[in-house]
Amino acid sequence: MKVLTFDIGGTLIKFAVYDKEKGLIDFKEFEYPKKGRDGILEIISSQADIYEFDCIGICTAGLVDEKKGSIIFSSSAICDYTGTKLKEIFEEKYKKPVWVTNDVNAAALCEAHFGAGRGYNDFICLTYGTGVGGAIVINKQVYTGSNGLAGEIGHIVTHPNGKKCACGAYGCYNEHACTRTLVESCMKININYDNGKKVFEAFNNGNSQVKKEIDEWIDEVVYGLITVTHIFNPPAIILGGGIMKEEYIINEINTRLKEKVMLGYRNVKVISASFANKAxxxxxVQFALERVENDI
Known part of the structure; x- marks a missing residue:
């Protein structure tokens, strides 16, 4: 069984071939196409045209109708992407099964079966980058709700009348706790602190101004996790995104969260995702294989 797998994120499109014997091979990254939707379709076709495969598994930013394999809503970051029928387009072109899911749901499924979630039947997964994505895992499966859209934890409102979010609302967790917001704050200190890695280099070099920004940002992260913990009472919350590999971040989140949740909820464990950019x-792949095996 060979699966072509694509991850359509906010800044890059990633690709690999999954081989049952070899795992992920031929990993590639593509810069985000300026042409938006049409550029995405071209990149997928460029790889599907040159490989033999049995099916395609796609995870993507945005709200996804998994049954139809289409994009219900995407922010303006991806031009003309809303309404794109990925499954229909590529099944018609290649006559092979195509399965589409949300990118954070895919990352959560990966962690559940292969990563930090292997020891848990249930957990919450969040990723922090240009926004905040969420997924709810119950019995090793992603819970998607009545019409497939559950888990949009980034749109909990933590700051009424706060920053305007791409969804149109104000004060979403997505805007106040994403890594992008931390980086933007640190760039006011030094224009060169333009990504999470550089921010933490400054922190590790003893920059007190950067530490102040990081500590304030950690509080923003914890505000949302308090709500998540009280609603779901999960044994674990798995946090993804490059910045969540930093030991200081995870330790501080655990400490502050336990200080702020009610007594019966303090057993929750916040852990860093195991998989990095290939989750x-x-x-x-897992999403596609489950559906092929179950003939969905």
């Missing part, structure tokens, strides 16, 4: 790809 979505592997999750999309």
């Amino acid at each position: 979505g790809l592997m999750g999309a």
Whole structure:
């Protein structure tokens, strides 16, 4: 069984081939196409045209109708992407099964079966980058709700009348706790602190101003996790995104969260995701294989 797997994120499109014997091979990254939707379709076709495969698994940013394999809503970051029928387009072109899911749902599925979630039947997964994505895992499966859209934890309102979110609302967790917001704050200190890695280099070099921004941002992260913990009472919350690999971040989140939740909820464990930039790809493979095996 060979699966072509794509991860359509906010800044990059990732690709790999999954081989049952070899795992993920031929990993590639593509810069985000300026042409938006049409550029995405071209990149997928460019790889599907040159590989033999049995099916395609795609994970993507945005709200996804998994049954139809289409994009219900995407922010303006991806031009003309809303309404794109990925499954229909590529099944018609290649006559092979195509499965599409949300990128964070895919990452959660990957962690559940191969990563930090292997020891848990249930957990919450969040990823922090250009926004905040969420997924709810119950019995090793992603819970998607009545019409497939559950888990949009990034749109909990933590700051009424706060920053305007891409969804149109104000004060979403997505805007106040994403890594992008931390980076933007640190760039006011030094224009060169333009990504999470550089921010933490400054922190590790003893920059007190950067530490102040990081500590304030950690509080923003914890505000949302308090709500998540009280609603779901999960044994674990798995946090993804490059910045969540930093030991200081995870330790501080655990400490502050336990200080702020009610007594009966303090057993929750916040842990860093095991998979880095290939979690979505592997999750999309798992999503596709489960459906092929169950003949969905």
